[in-house]
Amino acid sequence: MSEDLLKVRNLTKKFGTITALNNVSLEIKNNEMFALLGPSGCGKTTLLRIIAGFEYPDSGQVLINDSDLLSIPTRTRPVNLMFQSYALFPHMDIFSNISYGLTNTSFTKEEINNQTNEIIEKIGLGEHVKKKPNQLSGGQQQRVALARAIARKPKILLLDEPLSALDKKIRQEMQVELKRIQHEFGITFIIVTHDQDEAISLANRIAVFDKGEIKQISTPQELYENPTNEFVANFIGEGNILKATSTNFGFEHPCLGKVNISHSMGAGKSVTILIRPESIILSPATTGAGQITDAVFAGAKKNITIKLTTNEIVRVYADKSANLEVGSHVNLSFNPQDVRVF
Amino acid sequence: MPKKINLSLIITLVVLVFLYLPIMTVVGLSFNTSSNSLIWKGFGFDWYQNIWTNEPIISSFQRTIFVALVTTFFSLLIGTTISIGLNKMKAGGFLRTFSTAPAIVPDLVLAIGLLTTFSTISLSLNLRTVIISHTVFCTAFVVAIVLARIGLMDPSIEEASTDLGAGPFKTLFKVTIPQLMPALIAGAVLSFTLSMDEFVIAFFTNGPETPTLPMVIYSMIRFGVTPEINVLGTLLLAISFVGVILAQRIGKVADSI
Numbered sequence: 001m002s003e004d005l006l007k008v009r010n011l012t013k014k015f016g017t018i019t020a021l022n023n024v025s026l027e028i029k030n031n032e033m034f035a036l037l038g039p040s041g042c043g044k045t046t047l048l049r050i051i052a053g054f055e056y057p058d059s060g061q062v063l064i065n066d067s068d069l070l071s072i073p074t075r076t077r078p079v080n081l082m083f084q085s086y087a088l089f090p091h092m093d094i095f096s097n098i099s100y101g102l103t104n105t106s107f108t109k110e111e112i113n114n115q116t117n118e119i120i121e122k123i124g125l126g127e128h129v130k131k132k133p134n135q136l137s138g139g140q141q142q143r144v145a146l147a148r149a150i151a152r153k154p155k156i157l158l159l160d161e162p163l164s165a166l167d168k169k170i171r172q173e174m175q176v177e178l179k180r181i182q183h184e185f186g187i188t189f190i191i192v193t194h195d196q197d198e199a200i201s202l203a204n205r206i207a208v209f210d211k212g213e214i215k216q217i218s219t220p221q222e223l224y225e226n227p228t229n230e231f232v233a234n235f236i237g238e239g240n241i242l243k244a245t246s247t248n249f250g251f252e253h254p255c256l257g258k259v260n261i262s263h264s265m266g267a268g269k270s271v272t273i274l275i276r277p278e279s280i281i282l283s284p285a286t287t288g289a290g291q292i293t294d295a296v297f298a299g300a301k302k303n304i305t306i307k308l309t310t311n312e313i314v315r316v317y318a319d320k321s322a323n324l325e326v327g328s329h330v331n332l333s334f335n336p337q338d339v340r341v342f
Numbered sequence: 343m344p345k346k347i348n349l350s351l352i353i354t355l356v357v358l359v360f361l362y363l364p365i366m367t368v369v370g371l372s373f374n375t376s377s378n379s380l381i382w383k384g385f386g387f388d389w390y391q392n393i394w395t396n397e398p399i400i401s402s403f404q405r406t407i408f409v410a411l412v413t414t415f416f417s418l419l420i421g422t423t424i425s426i427g428l429n430k431m432k433a434g435g436f437l438r439t440f441s442t443a444p445a446i447v448p449d450l451v452l453a454i455g456l457l458t459t460f461s462t463i464s465l466s467l468n469l470r471t472v473i474i475s476h477t478v479f480c481t482a483f484v485v486a487i488v489l490a491r492i493g494l495m496d497p498s499i500e501e502a503s504t505d506l507g508a509g510p511f512k513t514l515f516k517v518t519i520p521q522l523m524p525a526l527i528a529g530a531v532l533s534f535t536l537s538m539d540e541f542v543i544a545f546f547t548n549g550p551e552t553p554t555l556p557m558v559i560y561s562m563i564r565f566g567v568t569p570e571i572n573v574l575g576t577l578l579l580a581i582s583f584v585g586v587i588l589a590q591r592i593g594k595v596a597d598s599i
Binding site: 052053054074075076080081083084085087088089090091100101104105148149151152 | 496498499501502503504505506507508509512517520521523
């Protein structure tokens with residue numbers, strides 16, 4: 001058995017003229033927290049629904065432990081889905097909601113009760129078993145949805161935008177809770193989200209989607225530090241994307257001058273460069289590369305917005321004590337190692 | 343300063359009197375002990391006692407209840423099936439319109455159409471044809487009500503049931519139908535009351551040996567409004583009233599689960 005639990009091979013799915021997935025391939029390891037991240041309509045939900053069994057691809061393969069997943073009927077797949085809307089059964093109490101999946105197995109009534117009670121205890125829903133879903137808060141409903149989805153002990157739990165409906169405080173609580181449960185039950189989690197913070201805080205690895213294609217698969221840190229293309233650079237974290245011209249040793253920008261970096265893309269081509277706001281150092285100048293248009297105090301730092309003479313907007317995190325006033329001219333400097341060129 | 347006349351209150355009262363006076367007249371006169379319903383002799387339940395000995399009225403009343411019950415059963419069965427099917431269809435605007443149309447088509451048109459159809463296929467006219475006819479338009483009402491409710495349902499709930507290993511029948515009976523309960527109850531009460539006091543279609547599609555209550559009332563009324571008619575009117579009103587109140591109460595219970 002290979003280390004990869006789930007293999008997606010050359011998956012393509014079209015809805016009419018819209019291509020939801022275009023030749024998508026990826027591998028997900030056992031016990032991984034894997035996130036599918038991308039803007040809405042990028043195909044991530046389609047992939048989730050194909051794995052769950054609610055959609056069927058036009059071409060391609062999905063393998064689980066090296067055997068075909070797509071030929072397994074939806075109701076018997078070793079995969080469960082936690083719906084974005086939770087989709088709890090409103091007419092059943094919490095106990096019946098959680099035990100529902102187990103009643104569709106060959107377990108006896110006693111086994112079902114024992115297993116359900118065990119999960120209820122582990123997820124901390126003991127006092128609510130007799131209530132109906134609409135008597136619970138959003139966070140509690142989410143716990144019920146989670147308990148219901150893992151009751152059948154799936155190999156993979158799919159989570160559709162798991163934190164999007166919760167307010168900030170409960171989100172943080174739930175993040176910790178999801179990690180704990182993933183660890184405790186040893187289930188592989190695949191999280192679909194459009195929210196980069198949610199993906200970064202939860203996942204070990206992230207696949208960034210755009211227009212039905214995977215742009216990059218990597219760890220959150222790697223995606224932030226070494227994006228391989230402009231889309232990922234833009235989508236993950238805050239970044240300044242500027243237009244420059246390549247030289248034999250790096251690139252040249254009208255306001256930043258010639259910068260030498262370790263690799264070259266050949267001279268004279270127009271390139272895109274990425275510099276993170278924390279990588280830029282500002283120094284006052286009488287006629288600088290740009291002018292400060294906004295300076296906002298944000299606790300430990302100051303968020304500075306600069307308009308370059310090329311009319312490009314650059315954001316910089318400066319020290320809170322820095323004497324940088326709106327209207328003053330500045331020069332920008334940075335370590336060439338912190339720049340990415342595409 | 344002269345007291346201001348509350349115009350909207352007056353209008354409200356006038357409209358209420360306009361709406362309910364005819365009904366209250368029927369109810370009031372049903373307690374008249376006189377054999378001429380237009381002359382008030384005294385308050386009493388004489389005619390309510392009398393009516394139980396009037397065989398044609400009692401048997402037509404039984405027929406009417408029977409027709410209403412069977413119609414309700416089939417309208418619910420067919421209407422719910424149509425609604426669930428239509429809801430699954432992505433493009434069904436045309437079918438949706440046509441499934442609810444019999445509710446708006448004039449009774450007379452529907453009655454003539456049904457009569458023509460029955461005689462074309464040589465189906466003899468009796469209570470069976472009345473039930474078929476009532477089911478046609480009651481089904482349309484059930485579809486209208488159930489379709490509205492089913493549209494409010496979160497489609498992921500049925501998917502969740504499948505995801506958790508339930509087959510299509512378990513999903514239908516354990517998940518979909520319980521959620522549609524308020525609409526099913528409303529549809530049942532509406533079908534029952536619509537069928538119970540329906541006259542035009544029954545008049546066209548019924549045979550002469552098995553008149554329903556509205557038909558019997560119609561034949562009686564040709565000799566003037568008799569006290570029995572007031573009593574029957576009041577009883578029909580009471581049944582509809584109880585039905586609607588029951589439906590609301592059960593509907594509330596069903597909605598809260």
